[in-house]
Each structure stands twice: as C-alpha cells, then as structure tokens.
Amino acid sequence: MASSAAVPFWRAAGMTYITYSNICANLVRKCLKEPFKAESINREKVHFSLSKWADGKPQKPVLRSDAPEV
Amino acid sequence: MFRQASRLLSRSVSAASSKSATTRAFSTEVPSTIDSTFVESWKKVAPNMDPPQTPSAYMKPRPSTASSIPTKLTVNFVLPYASELSGKEVDMVIIPATTGQMGVLPGHVPTIAELKPGIMSVHEGTDIKKYFVSSGFAFLHANSVADIIAVEAVPLENLDASQVQKGLAEFTQKLASATTDLEKAEAQIGVEVHSAMNAALSG
Numbered sequence: 001m002a003s004s005a006a007v008p009f010w011r012a013a014g015m016t017y018i019t020y021s022n023i024c025a026n027l028v029r030k031c032l033k034e035p036f037k038a039e040s041i042n043r044e045k046v047h048f049s050l051s052k053w054a055d056g057k058p059q060k061p062v063l064r065s066d067a068p069e070v
Numbered sequence: 071m072f073r074q075a076s077r078l079l080s081r082s083v084s085a086a087s088s089k090s091a092t093t094r095a096f097s098t099e100v101p102s103t104i105d106s107t108f109v110e111s112w113k114k115v116a117p118n119m120d121p122p123q124t125p126s127a128y129m130k131p132r133p134s135t136a137s138s139i140p141t142k143l144t145v146n147f148v149l150p151y152a153s154e155l156s157g158k159e160v161d162m163v164i165i166p167a168t169t170g171q172m173g174v175l176p177g178h179v180p181t182i183a184e185l186k187p188g189i190m191s192v193h194e195g196t197d198i199k200k201y202f203v204s205s206g207f208a209f210l211h212a213n214s215v216a217d218i219i220a221v222e223a224v225p226l227e228n229l230d231a232s233q234v235q236k237g238l239a240e241f242t243q244k245l246a247s248a249t250t251d252l253e254k255a256e257a258q259i260g261v262e263v264h265s266a267m268n269a270a271l272s273g
Contacts, residue, residue, distance in 0.1 A: 013255035
C-alpha cells in the first residue's frame, strides 16, 4: 500500500515525535518568567555517561553533564 | 493521527501470517486464558511449584462503561515531573488537539488526541483554569475519564510576553534564512510554538 498519508512537516524533515515534543517544551521553558524559568531549567538538567560496547569491551564513553563543575 | 493507521495495519497484515490478521479482543471480553494442558504438564514436572502466571492474570479488567452518562468528567493531567490534576472532577475541559480546540464533556466518545502547542482550559462551575501546553496527548475513555499528558504545561501568568515576541521575530527570521530541511523544520516549529504562545497571551 502506498504511503500516501500526509505526514507532519517535522517527520518529513526526518525528525521523530520525541525530538519535536522536546523542542516545543524547551521553547516554552525559555519564555517563562523568572523564577519559574530558573526552576524549570534546573529541573531539566541531565547527567549521564554512555558507552557503546565492542568485542566485550566498553569503548570511549560519551559524557553529557549539565551539572556545574565542582 | 489515524491517517497512518490504515497504512500500518495493512502493512502488518500483508507481512505477517494470517494469525496476526485476526482482530484481538478487548481485555474485558477475553475469558480467563489459563491453558489447562500447560498447567497439567507443569504439575507433572514440578508438582510443588505453582505454574507461572501470564501477563493477563495481572491485568485489571477495563473499567466498565456506566449505563448513564456521568455528570462530571474525571481529569488526570500529568507532566513528567508532577501530577498537576489527579482524579479531579470537572464539568468540561477544552484541549488544543491538532485538529483544533476540542471540548470534552462527560460521556465523550473514546478518543486519543495528539495535542499541539496551545491553551488547555479546565472548567469547574464558574472557575476556569488555563494552562499553556507545549505538546502531548489526551486519552478520553468511555467511562468519562480523561488522561491528559503533556511534556510542559504552564499557567498563562508564567509566560513572559516580551520574550515570546522576541522569540517569534527570531524564528520568523530563521525560517526565511533556513537552508536544510532540518533547519526549516526547527524554525517552523519555533514559529508555531511562539505564535501559539502569543495568541494565548493576547487572546
């Protein structure tokens, strides 16, 4: 069956729904008044380390951190 | 949203065996799926252990639909970090669905609606509480329970009008100067979200 369903513009551009939704949420957060803006940015901080594995060994980890350097 | 459904359904039917083409019953209609032959052979092998449960044993049956339409709508409005409304009984909610502002009354036909950036208003008597929702989904069930989930929802008072105007101008300019598809999509999203916020603040 041909995929003739009209897709949203962001999916046509290769974006997933989660990416779209997160972009929308970030834009809304940026337009908040203080102190709500500071609270929301603080809430959304992430800290993780991701490493892919090859041949039973972890490769170089990717660290993503919004925590302030201590 | 449902425009994709027919394409996806037909794709799975054509690809898989005939077994997947049979329609699945709802959880209230399926009788207790205890396979007696399995239980018997289990008891022969391990008579002292209970046979393992299946996922359907742990599922609660779908709540029954009341025969008469309830007077109030029960709303559960949740965000990833907080439960904004939990089991609140209201008269009506108006949700910003992608198909337009949708008014939800008790007894609404079961619907799954994708939300676009816009205002959601909760009407309880004469009180109207408005939130600006960034995006999300609304699940309206047959028993007049509405589950609304949003990634970010703020009361309108918390939005800064000058920043909204600035953002709108910035993204309109980005849209004009965008080159790749992705840039265009991002700028388009920016324009949509900011115009929605603008309309929410001025409307």
